[in-house]
Amino acid sequence: MKAGNTLTRIAALLLTACAGGALAAEATPLQQRIAHGEYLSRVGDCTACHTGPGGQPYAGGLKMETPVGAIYSTNITPDRKNGIGNYSFADFSDAVRKGVAKDGRRLYPAMPYPSFVKVSDDDLQDLYLYFMHGVKPAAQENRESDIPWPLSMRWPLFMWDLVFRHDGTYQPDAQQSAEWNRGAYLVQGLGHCGTCHTPRGIGFQEQALDQQDKEYLTGGTLEGWHAADLTGNPLTGLGNWSERDITRFLKTGHTEHSAAFGSMTDVIQDSTQHLNDADLRAIAVYLKSLKPAGDGAKQPAAYDAGTQAALIKGDVSRPGAQLYLDNCAACHRTDGKGYVNTFPALAQNPVLLSDDPSSLISIVLKGGKMPVTAGAPTGLTMPDFAWRLSDDDVAQLLSFVRSSWGNQASAVKPAQVSDIRETIAPEKRDK
Numbered sequence: 291m292k293a294g295n296t297l298t299r300i301a302a303l304l305l306t307a308c309a310g311g312a313l314a315a316e317a318t319p320l321q322q323r324i325a326h327g328e329y330l331s332r333v334g335d336c337t338a339c340h341t342g343p344g345g346q347p348y349a350g351g352l353k354m355e356t357p358v359g360a361i362y363s364t365n366i367t368p369d370r371k372n373g374i375g376n377y378s379f380a381d382f383s384d385a386v387r388k389g390v391a392k393d394g395r396r397l398y399p400a401m402p403y404p405s406f407v408k409v410s411d412d413d414l415q416d417l418y419l420y421f422m423h424g425v426k427p428a429a430q431e432n433r434e435s436d437i438p439w440p441l442s443m444r445w446p447l448f449m450w451d452l453v454f455r456h457d458g459t460y461q462p463d464a465q466q467s468a469e470w471n472r473g474a475y476l477v478q479g480l481g482h483c484g485t486c487h488t489p490r491g492i493g494f495q496e497q498a499l500d501q502q503d504k505e506y507l508t509g510g511t512l513e514g515w516h517a518a519d520l521t522g523n524p525l526t527g528l529g530n531w532s533e534r535d536i537t538r539f540l541k542t543g544h545t546e547h548s549a550a551f552g553s554m555t556d557v558i559q560d561s562t563q564h565l566n567d568a569d570l571r572a573i574a575v576y577l578k579s580l581k582p583a584g585d586g587a588k589q590p591a592a593y594d595a596g597t598q599a600a601l602i603k604g605d606v607s608r609p610g611a612q613l614y615l616d617n618c619a620a621c622h623r624t625d626g627k628g629y630v631n632t633f634p635a636l637a638q639n640p641v642l643l644s645d646d647p648s649s650l651i652s653i654v655l656k657g658g659k660m661p662v663t664a665g666a667p668t669g670l671t672m673p674d675f676a677w678r679l680s681d682d683d684v685a686q687l688l689s690f691v692r693s694s695w696g697n698q699a700s701a702v703k704p705a706q707v708s709d710i711r712e713t714i715a716p717e718k719r720d721k
Contacts (some may be wrong), residue, residue, distance in 0.1 A: 327420025
């Protein structure tokens with residue numbers, strides 16, 4: 291059945307049900323489709339990007355930094371003037387899959403349409419039904435970007451799309467299980483994990499869109515945060531995580547020894563904690579199948595108790611040791627192992643061992659908060675230290691952490707700290 295005919299029939303059923311007619315019972319499958327569309331919006335984490343601070347869900351206005359200036363997410367409520375209330379399903383599909391609005395404007399690829407192109411027709415129809423019938427309209431006007439002219443012209447995006455966007459919904463791999471294919475579909479499509487976790491190229495494009503390319507999900511840096519390697523790399527990725535670790539992390543925001551922070555906090559709060567167990571397991575199965583790139587088979591060094599022994603004796607001769615005792619040891623302990631299910635371990639933590647220390651610098655300067663989830667409602671916070679620690683202090687502290695307890699990562703330079711400090715509001719930079 292064609293999409294247009296399907297939606298016409300569904301609309302007719304909705305009108306009949308609202309009128310209380312004899313076909314009211316047929317509204318049940320419609321409501322199921324709307325509910326499924328809401329679930330899919332959770333998978334896609336639509337609310338996180340399309341809801342401004344303190345704003346109505348999906349009314350837009352969230353500021354997103356790009357290398358050429360800030361852009362603001364758009365209103366995707368069914369408001370007819372400012373939102374997508376006048377969109378047909380074909381219009382909606384073009385926006386979601388092709389990055390082209392109803393008026394012909396091309397969307398900036400901060401909207402992950404290169405991933406959303408893989409969403410199936412049925413799922414996209416359910417998503418459309420949810421936004422049209424399950425979301426409250428908001429009259430909030432859209433805000434123009436801060437990108438200066440001529441960089442703000444959108445017609446060059448046609449060339450970007452021609453080079454970097456690929457048509458075609460997800461095609462199952464017959465060599466893999468149904469569970470693996472479900473996980474791949476979610477990760478590559480609505481989950482758009484590669485948007486943050488895949489390196490970007492010279493055109494700010496994701497260097498890979500699926501596991502066929504070795505760069506896929508090997509980590510990426512955006513807005514001062516480094517999204518971790520999700521491949522089987524045992525040193526900096528998920529090589530030493532079990533499927534249970536992954537599903538628990540996505541459901542609660544932490545494992546026994548690690549915790550979400552930065553933008554991943556919002557992903558878990560608004561998206562992954564709401565996924566059903568079958569989908570979470572499928573994601574874990576898919577991620578555990580991803581082989582590490584390059585020399586990613588290298589195991590982390592064995593735990594070394596020497597750091598703890600020195601700190602207990604009061605030996606703070608190493609640069610950064612006193613800073614660690616003064617600012618970090620109360621929560622993360624002198625042995626670097628943290629507290630189970632409370633404060634994450636720093637010893638042999640893949641996040642600390644990445645070549646890119648952006649996330650560590652950001653969380654020290656800006657602080658962070660664990661996700662608030664049904665399974666872990668505490669939402670513990672880490673304070674910000676930008677007001678207290680200088681660039682040299684942060685560099686020494688993180689270099690100490692990245693080279694203690696068996697950790698073997700490169701030193702952090704003050705210039706790297708300074709670059710990220712510049713992204714903090716002036717009144718909070720202090721040092």
